[in-house]
Amino acid sequence: xxxxxxxxxxxxxxxxxxxxxxxxxxxxxxxxxxxxxxxxxxxxxxxxxxxxxxxxxxxxxxxxxxxxxxxxxxxxxxxxxxxxxxxxxxxxxxxxxxxxxxxxxxxxxxxxxxxxxxxxxxxxxxxxxxxxxxxxxxxxxxxxxxxxxxxxxxxxxxxxxxxxxxxxxxxxxxxxxxxxxxxxxxxxxxxxxxxxxxxxxxxxxxxxxxxxxxxxxxxxxxxxxxxxxxxxxxxxxxxxxxxxxxxxxxxxxxxxxxxxxxxxxxxxxxxxxxxxxxxxxxxxxxxxxxxxxxxxxxxxxxxxxxxxxxxxxxxxxxxxxxxxxxxxxxxxxxxxxxxxxxxxxxxxxxxxxxxxxxxxxxxxxxxxxxxxxxxxxxxxxxxxxxxxxxxxxxxxxxxxxxxxxxxxxxxxxxxxxxx
Numbered sequence: 417x418x419x420x421x422x423x424x425x426x427x428x429x430x431x432x433x434x435x436x437x438x439x440x441x442x443x444x445x446x447x448x449x450x451x452x453x454x455x456x457x458x459x460x461x462x463x464x465x466x467x468x469x470x471x472x473x474x475x476x477x478x479x480x481x482x483x484x485x486x487x488x489x490x491x492x493x494x495x496x497x498x499x500x501x502x503x504x505x506x507x508x509x510x511x512x513x514x515x516x517x518x519x520x521x522x523x524x525x526x527x528x529x530x531x532x533x534x535x536x537x538x539x540x541x542x543x544x545x546x547x548x549x550x551x552x553x554x555x556x557x558x559x560x561x562x563x564x565x566x567x568x569x570x571x572x573x574x575x576x577x578x579x580x581x582x583x584x585x586x587x588x589x590x591x592x593x594x595x596x597x598x599x600x601x602x603x604x605x606x607x608x609x610x611x612x613x614x615x616x617x618x619x620x621x622x623x624x625x626x627x628x629x630x631x632x633x634x635x636x637x638x639x640x641x642x643x644x645x646x647x648x649x650x651x652x653x654x655x656x657x658x659x660x661x662x663x664x665x666x667x668x669x670x671x672x673x674x675x676x677x678x679x680x681x682x683x684x685x686x687x688x689x690x691x692x693x694x695x696x697x698x699x700x701x702x703x704x705x706x707x708x709x710x711x712x713x714x715x716x717x718x719x720x721x722x723x724x725x726x727x728x729x730x731x732x733x734x735x736x737x738x739x740x741x742x743x744x745x746x747x748x749x750x751x752x753x754x755x756x757x758x759x760x761x762x763x764x765x766x767x768x769x770x771x772x773x774x775x776x777x778x779x780x781x782x783x784x785x786x787x788x789x790x791x792x793x794x795x796x797x798x799x800x801x802x803x804x805x806x807x808x809x810x811x812x813x814x815x816x817x818x819x820x821x822x823x824x825x826x827x828x829x830x831x832x833x834x835x
Contacts, residue, residue, distance in 0.1 A: 439478035446484035474512035479521035490532030571611035585622030601638035617657035655696035662703035726768030
């Protein structure tokens with residue numbers, strides 16, 4: 417490729433893009449530039465000013481020229497956010513691409529145009545919602561396609577658009593895409609499930625209203641089913657999505673709790689999953705505990721929630737340890753209100769008490785404080801018990817003794833009280 421660039425021929429290809437009377441020449445020139453733009457030499461193409469020309473060619477009467485032009489723009493947009501934004505600032509670029517999606521010449525063009533659109537929306541910081549808004553209804557329609565490649569890239573596009581502020585989430589939900597995304601969670605191909613799941617996770621990270629729309633679309637059962645996926649990343653993303661649901665209203669937490677196998681599957685991933693999965697499952701369970709009512713807490717305890725949460729107290733991730741301590745505090749507070757020592761006993765029996773005591777040496781001051789608070793509030797310290805065992809007794813004469821009685825009933829090593 418470097419030899420081609422060094423030959424100085426590329427400017428001629430750019431000139432050929434303007435030969436409207438020779439669409440075959442335009443097509444070949446766009447193809448050559450597409451190949452260059454797919455390498456580490458994308459900047460060479462951009463610096464020659466091809467973006468405006470390619471954007472205009474998206475409306476060429478020749479479908480081959482249109483397709484090759486959008487392919488080249490897709491490569492350029494995918495190189496870096498600076499080039500992506502340069503395309504989006506070009507008058508007509510996005511609108512002309514959407515025109516080719518709405519009226520594709522053939523299946524291949526639709527696939528390439530949908531892929532190019534995903535690159536137009538991809539990258540952080542994301543393009544503003546105002547810029548991408550015209551694409552939302554178009555992508556919503558693409559989600560109903562029967563073509564797997566189109567669906568996959570449409571889902572990725574939707575995940576990019578919905579990632580961020582609540583306004584982005586609301587715009588996507590308002591477009592009516594939620595039922596389609598939920599349906600795709602049950603797709604037989606993981607390449608479709610992955611971006612659909614990411615999109616759903618974004619939607620439930622928004623306001624309670626958007627989370628409710630996802631729940632009403634039937635997502636919870638599908639998300640719980642994905643907790644049994646053979647793919648680690650899918651289980652991780654499903655845990656993340658459910659943790660966002662668990663951070664919602666009490667009614668939403670109740671909906672999650674009443675979904676078959678929800679808590680048991682989360683606990684299984686927390687206890688036995690890979691660390692990346694464990695971390696997200698921990699947040700999900702802790703969010704459930706934080707939002708749960710007293711009756712819900714009792715139910716969670718019966719499902720071994722205490723024992724499983726304690727298994728991550730020795731992890732090095734301070735954020736995870738801290739949120740587990742908060743969850744245990746909530747559980748133990750419920751047990752204390754019930755005048756029930758059973759919850760504290762469970763912590764001790766599973767080895768959690770030893771782990772909490774060890775956290776008093778943690779370098780993170782918040783973790784030390786939380787661990788110390790749990791110990792002083794809900795557990796009798798061994799030091800206090802030991803002190804009680806050796807405390808001197810006071811006899812009827814006001815004399816302190818140490819429990820050793822001399823022959824005749826006198827105290828050995830007795831000390832007279834001060835008058």
